[in-house]
Amino acid sequence: MSDKLPSGTSNSPVLAAPSPGEVRDELAELVVLDLLGPVGGDLEEVADSPTDWYVLGRLAPNGTTIVPEELDASLGDSELPGADEGSLDADAPNVPSLAPSSVGFTARVRGDADRLEVTGRWARYARSHSTDPSIEKLIWRRAPHTGCVPVKLVEGLVEALVLDPEDEKVVLRGRVRRFHNDWLVTLFLVNATETDSNSALHWVFQAELSAAGGDGAAVFLPRHEPGSGGDAVDQGEQRRLAMAYRFSPEFAVGHATGVGATASGADPMRAVAVRTKAAPEHDIAQTDAPSSDSDPDLRELVDLLVDMKELGECEPQRLRAGLMPLVAAYRTWIERAEARIGQDGQHLDEYAHQAREALTEARRAADRIEAGIELVLGDPDALAAFRFANSSMHLQRVHTRVAAARRRDGSRDPDAVFREEDKPDNRSWRPFQLAFLLLNLPALTDPAHPERATGAGAVADLLWFPTGGGKTEAYLGLTAYTLAIRRLRPDLGGLDAGHGVAVLMRYTLRLLTIQQFQRATALICACEVLRRRDEVRWGEEPFRIGLWVGGRCPRTRPTKPWTGSRTFGGQAGSLIRTLALPISSPIAHGAERRSRRAGTSMSTRPFAVPSCVALSCSVAPSAEATRTERACRSSSLTRRSTGCCRA
Template identity: 30%
Template structure:
């Protein structure tokens, strides 16, 4: 671990030297001008003209600087933050900081460097000269002056702030005036600028106090709780045109504040609680039926350990200041609720033999799932090779116990409570809810026999990439469950377990005929692709498709006969060589509803169009119970327009399941969320409970806490905001330094592991347009600049033609798994990626341990995205380094840069609330008709396309659907109840009118959607872009807006 930390520190030092300087020590001799070398920490002489001073831009780029400041860019969600006036992008001649203190005066230390020209026989170089001025005393009331050397000026302004304290602003300025050319434009002479400028201020005769903001004065209940949790994370200063840092003593007081033009902060690793308790072993938990009393006692001891911690929290809450106690009380109350629910889960296992059986089988299945997930063909491990005993992390077992009773008991008081797993990224949320899913699947089979078949669990994702990645993991669990059907006497008579991937047909085939055609086309290709998304056998890890064309049909992980197609492992020694319990073809999913259905939320937009899809919700499923557990992954992504649309469709999904006799338990997961109560109420019209509930101190929830080990690696964030360079030049300079960093991380050219640690740089963008610009810059400018530089041993690094991988919505579905596989390959495998250019597709669900270096090109719109995206690096043994490149012309970027330390020391506190408004007027006009059609079609006998004409407004089905929808509105958004009722009644009446006989023929004809051959036939629904009669219904949850391209012609007035 010390070796990894050393590599991380060497990378950070390398970046600091190239961004701020000096590169080669305090008396360095630079071959290039320092103003063309260093990006930050420079104060320019007064009066420099636009575009002068960098010495690196040609005239075209100077124009681009102005264009970038005034042109909005296409972002991933169609919006972009406006830029501020270009006056703020001039080369700055001053920097300042503000703080509050109760002293009489301040002491100031200054430091900066100048460079002078030195000529040699072969070239011109620039010599660094350091300057230090310490102990400058400024008495209260002094306004401004100079410290004595004439190169810098100080301006100190004091204003009364509260009782016996002052708000102090200290500014440092370059006193030199830039000489003007014949046109009167200021010119930069390198000797006139100040470099590596630093300033530290201390209070004399008093203390530097926390810097309060206006937001601190008006807090809602959740913000009050955040104030309790982060009460030790105070802000003591803010920067003006620069960032700041402060030094705190052992008591938490602030000793000094300083300018920090290149701020950095180490976000400590939040690690899951470690425990050696035997009860965490899955092997031990499988003894619950044979050694019931002892296993239950061990489970109670496990919960009691948590209870003791909660009691300590209650004692601590009593010692807090009065204004914190109400919020602290709410926090500890939720902890007590979790303890009681965990004990209730243990009581269920004690009293119910079927629950114990289901629990035992679930633990056995997860035991095998964890073993097999760590075993791949690449390791050469045989199936009987000894492996590390699978264990639960304490939070995972705690969550299963918390949700157990309300999942197993349909009429339990917490059945309608959404249990939200709230845990840092990479903490094991997926395994936690898979364990609960396995329990529920086995329980249904044990208690309901054949009726417990069909689709039991629906798992929903917002991104196709996330869906296909999690599909591999969940498929391993289903394989383990299938193995138990062979090896375990209790499971032996159960119906087969299967898993289905229900996503868009650009990703997986819609029909068996299409799937067979894709397979045959794959067999003919010299380099076979994979049309079925499953890249490896979920049981043994063997690749599903050969690397090159093979005449052996068994080399391909799929086969077909008599119009049927199925997946299988190509390895003859694998237990699933004949058939994998995996379905990826829509037609087969409808015909054989899978036990676990993994789907994108977008696929549910097809419900009004697909009569066969109702079987997945229990409609027309014959003797099978409807789904009883719904898992919603990455719930924080269900916000804004997407969340709003998903929420209104959820009224139909949950309504159908409810009408056919089910009240599904809902479990969700996230690493970042605010205002969970409001979001879940809007999304699902239910209440929510987070697990694990938060503690009184930051991210410490007993089950997870920031590591206290000083040698434990954390992610290092570096803030970079060049103000005298164009954004294009800033990206190029930032990337070049990062791409040279692996050589510094390694201990010599033979240290391949050290070089590989930071070899692949991730370039994250907030819009496709920015990404496109960066891709061009990397291929051209970055490579050109790299070619002029020499690293250790005289080597230079170049980006190969295929060395850049893109992860965006533009990448074809079949290429995404290949890209992820390639990102996992290191230098020793000869095909390591140089740069990953990506948008928010990377920010969720991507787990590639070797990624450790990221350029965040601009502050994302939400802190949630920032946390999620940056958490994708440093997930393995190599600690992460993130450079956040701020754009000086964007107000939000400047604000984040100027408050860098305060923001990063309490990242989760800054997560913004999200909102959904499913029953607003705009949302209803887009989606209410689809909700009505979906519910009526799947709950009635009018399922065929031609049977829309059979609609009867006064039927029991329609009355029940109407009542169900309005009940959801009343729970979710009662203010919209009346408007929704009126809107719904209008839709019902419109459908009734359209079923009336044609006045000419006397015949009633109305389809749900037209036959392609008879497009003019009356149809109830139409696509949004179709110009004919009918309700406009979306094909995707993301088809939420109609877009218009506009071009303004002419000059500004």
């Protein structure tokens, strides 16, 4: 070994900092190792019973019953939980349970295969003296076992096969069946120990079972097509999901365990091996909205106008030229997708019907987007509301970034930060957000629109995108449009659209609610800025936002409205008052004010709520909150027919 220090001529550090992915992988590995073992290696020694150490991948002696009191006793001697532990779950069943004595899987195997090579791996722990002479007490020493046996693919039961002669109590069992022209193979690794003792001596740990084709052949096939359970609607949905995930085949189903598979390098729709996994894992690729620069399917979107500031100011002719590429690009993509049906490598032969159904729905969505564009271009009120929505979203997006920058450095000048952040990249729609906004405009503008029917023709659009993809901006844009169109048409559908709750959002996680409330409040502030600039058009009543946090949280009695001030706007000294309902908002209390024109009751205690946005969060909804939500659903002032958006 050299005593020389590393050369200082290199610019790279001696120990490179790990990447976030490497840190994540190491943390996951340590967690699984702690729960599954062995922490100390193949021949580890543990002082306590391994049943107290490891909770995954273990097999009990055949028929061992676990009594809840014994499980509780292993956690401590205290009779009552401490203040930090919380109370016992009254709904938890206090009945004995049978611990699994086997793990296995069922896989579909190619019909011309004649055998599988099956391997089992597990460990036993026995009482012994430690190899460390300083330890006088008996310890538990791990003894690893492994074995491999061939299993002939002949229809019938797989009788008990001993995998390792040194541990004849662990056996392989299973069943082989014919299904059409293929094999269905079910295999189990079984702890066949018969005993009344619950000692760790009779338990099996780190149990794993794997199977591979002879000579490494890719004999495992994806599971047969779904759609056997449920009614016709359920089966159709299962088929559509199978089509969408056809390039992520499922090669096996685990029994009392997870499963994993090794796909063939030559054909990803075939697998060379399957195995049980006590702690299954799967890498989910990060999903992001593609751009026209990087995705060849979106090259028609190069001329799409997505700048919120420009959309809020441009003339109708420029608006048409800037929005129609969205429809044209979508229809072009639909045509290309239709051409892939029947092509080699697309695996759509058995899903041709579902593929054409999906394309029919896509064409309908394209027509709805085009209808939204034509509405904006042909209806002055819709055009004004669309501009209002884009201008308010422009302010919301930029000021959110300004606030984040000033939280990092409070000494920075707000106007300077605003000018720095006010650039197209920070105030632009993603194509799917703009499409979602446009296709909903006709139904939000016209209360008699067919999509707002109460029968089978009603439409509810679900925006499906991973966290961080931009769902919030999409429906906040619709929120701003809803508030604007109600101000422009106060007699919307013969109802009093100038008062009441315009949008109802509900979240089930409290931390998520706080974050979403901040973003929604920023939008309401932006709307209020625009309203004050033109009170003749947008009215004298301020836009308001309220928060109902549930009946089981503190401060659920009516209080005075909270009022605060903050800088909002692109010019120095531009102050706006953020108006919010009290924590116990009026929508959560009995109705005291009635809208005679609508013929329905609307809760407005302790004061009226003109054109407000109400956010609801209830981890454990109280009966009062449930009644409130039911009342809001039945009220014609808060249904979708008057522009209510629920998220």
